[in-house]
Amino acid sequence: MKPAKFGYFRPETAEEAVALLGAHAGAQDGAQDGARVLAGGQSLVPLLNRRLVRPRALVDVTRLPGLRGLAVTEDTLRIGALTRHADIETVTDPAVHTGFPILPESARWVAFPPIRSRGTFGGSIAHADPCSEWCLLAVLLDAQLIALGPAGTRVLDAAGFFTGRHRTALAPDELLVEVRFAHRPVLAALAEYSIRQRDYAVVAAAAAIRLDRWGAIAEARIALGGVADRPVRVPNAEKALLGAVAGAEAFEFAARVAAEDLEPPADVHGSAEYRRELASTLVARALRQAQAKGGPQA
Amino acid sequence: MTPDITAFDDVPMSITVTITVNGERHELVLDPRRSLADVLRRELRLLGTHQGCEQGVCGACTVLVDGDPVRGCLLLAVQADGARVETVESLGRDGELDELQRAFTENHGLQCGFCTPGFLMLATALLRDEPGADRERITECVSANLCRCTGYKGIVDSIDSAARSAARSTPRSAARSASHGR
Numbered sequence: 001m002k003p004a005k006f007g008y009f010r011p012e013t014a015e016e017a018v019a020l021l022g023a024h025a026g027a028q029d030g031a032q033d034g035a036r037v038l039a040g041g042q043s044l045v046p047l048l049n050r051r052l053v054r055p056r057a058l059v060d061v062t063r064l065p066g067l068r069g070l071a072v073t074e075d076t077l078r079i080g081a082l083t084r085h086a087d088i089e090t091v092t093d094p095a096v097h098t099g100f101p102i103l104p105e106s107a108r109w110v111a112f113p114p115i116r117s118r119g120t121f122g123g124s125i126a127h128a129d130p131c132s133e134w135c136l137l138a139v140l141l142d143a144q145l146i147a148l149g150p151a152g153t154r155v156l157d158a159a160g161f162f163t164g165r166h167r168t169a170l171a172p173d174e175l176l177v178e179v180r181f182a183h184r185p186v187l188a189a190l191a192e193y194s195i196r197q198r199d200y201a202v203v204a205a206a207a208a209i210r211l212d213r214w215g216a217i218a219e220a221r222i223a224l225g226g227v228a229d230r231p232v233r234v235p236n237a238e239k240a241l242l243g244a245v246a247g248a249e250a251f252e253f254a255a256r257v258a259a260e261d262l263e264p265p266a267d268v269h270g271s272a273e274y275r276r277e278l279a280s281t282l283v284a285r286a287l288r289q290a291q292a293k294g295g296p297q298a
Numbered sequence: 299m300t301p302d303i304t305a306f307d308d309v310p311m312s313i314t315v316t317i318t319v320n321g322e323r324h325e326l327v328l329d330p331r332r333s334l335a336d337v338l339r340r341e342l343r344l345l346g347t348h349q350g351c352e353q354g355v356c357g358a359c360t361v362l363v364d365g366d367p368v369r370g371c372l373l374l375a376v377q378a379d380g381a382r383v384e385t386v387e388s389l390g391r392d393g394e395l396d397e398l399q400r401a402f403t404e405n406h407g408l409q410c411g412f413c414t415p416g417f418l419m420l421a422t423a424l425l426r427d428e429p430g431a432d433r434e435r436i437t438e439c440v441s442a443n444l445c446r447c448t449g450y451k452g453i454v455d456s457i458d459s460a461a462r463s464a465a466r467s468t469p470r471s472a473a474r475s476a477s478h479g480r
Contacts, residue, residue: 002336008313008374009309009310038377049352050353058374060377112441113423113442115354115372118363118368118373197441198441
């Protein structure tokens with residue numbers, strides 16, 4: 001349980017980090033991978049310890065300036081890639097709590113306090129675990145991901161960012177520097193089930209709805225984790241909600257539609273059928289909880 | 299099996315860092331692949347921090363880094379450069395157990411003792427932040443670590459007892475824990 005040997009760099013600037021990634025990205029020495037970005041290390045270090053990843057160089061970005069923190073400007077929430085899970089959990093900025101309460105509320109689902117104290121938001125997004133709460137919310141709310149590469153920054157949409165289990169559209173010499181949430185969810189909630197409290201979710205579901213003044217659903221978004229090799233939206237279930245009166249009947253129908261569209265994987269934690277059932281239960285729960293955010297009159 | 303590559307000529311393979319452990323400053327030259335838990339045990343001979351799974355699952359190696367509970371196996375020691383680390387050795391003074399350690403002995407909070415240093419550090423951080431933490435908070439907190447002997451009742455009882463006795467000695471946190479209805 002010790003990592004294979006690697007070289008270690010601690011660059012001072014994001015540009016320097018990108019240059020280092022570029023310099024080592026293509027290198028293949030025997031069984032070694034090229035360069036890997038090290039942030040909080042809460043996902044990467046277990047992989048290093050088990051030698052599932054054997055990079056020749058680690059680029060430690062934890063001390064890069066200006067990449068830690070949350071800020072709301074012009075209705076957009078910006079989260080620096082090095083913002084720790086615990087920073088989101090304990091954020092005090094009222095603009096985050098009124099505009100994007102789903103983020104601080106969901107932080108408690110992300111592993112345990114000792115992991116949340118080191119693990120980073122950007123690291124979680126770039127690690128692209130199909131069960132990750134942050135990846136799920138990025139897909140739910142159509143987040144924009146800002147990547148810095150040798151030619152400058154580019155903006156990627158969450159919809160195309162996650163390309164598979166632990167796979168993203170980031171190039172080997174690109175660094176995720178910021179995540180932007182421009183869609184302000186009105187009523188949103190995340191529900192998940194894990195075998196051990198705060199362990200990886202077997203299935204996670206998130207929902208965001210907007211009601212018109214008669215209580216009918218004017219906009220609906222539903223995303224699921226743990227049911228595919230990446231977080232997914234369920235457009236048929238979202239469409240099924242439009243125009244319906246928010247309530248148990250509409251939610252349970254949408255939950256069934258969502259589950260029918262899934263082809264979940266089977267593993268030791270649950271069969272495909274079990275996951276589909278769980279997905280249906282959790283979608284309905286997330287929708288109910290989202291509606292409840294509006295208070296009894298909503 | 300592919301052979302390990304022993305060195306590259308173009309990447310730094312040994313790093314000089316300064317880490318303050320239990321109030322004592324150490325300058326160390328480290329292979330970057332050493333975890334903080336490794337360095338505490340091997341370089342500094344602080345054997346109180348136990349290593350269980352070495353992949354972040356069990357929490358036996360929990361130590362405090364700048365006051366936060368951290369898995370010692372998931373932090374490269376070079377990343378702790380400049381940090382303040384506290385291990386289980388910092389809890390007792392002059393051969394005397396601290397209040398939390400005493401609570402563990404009195405409430406059957408340990409059996410084989412392997413997981414105990416991790417739970418003690420986890421609970422130390424919790425009670426520092428929330429001296430009046432209620433039983434539910436404590437239960438949620440200890441879900442971070444694994445114990446494979448006793449189950450968790452003795453551990454929760456121990457931390458609960460330490461929290462209650464701290465609450466008795468400080469009226470402000472006593473009032474706070476009373477408001478939680480426990």
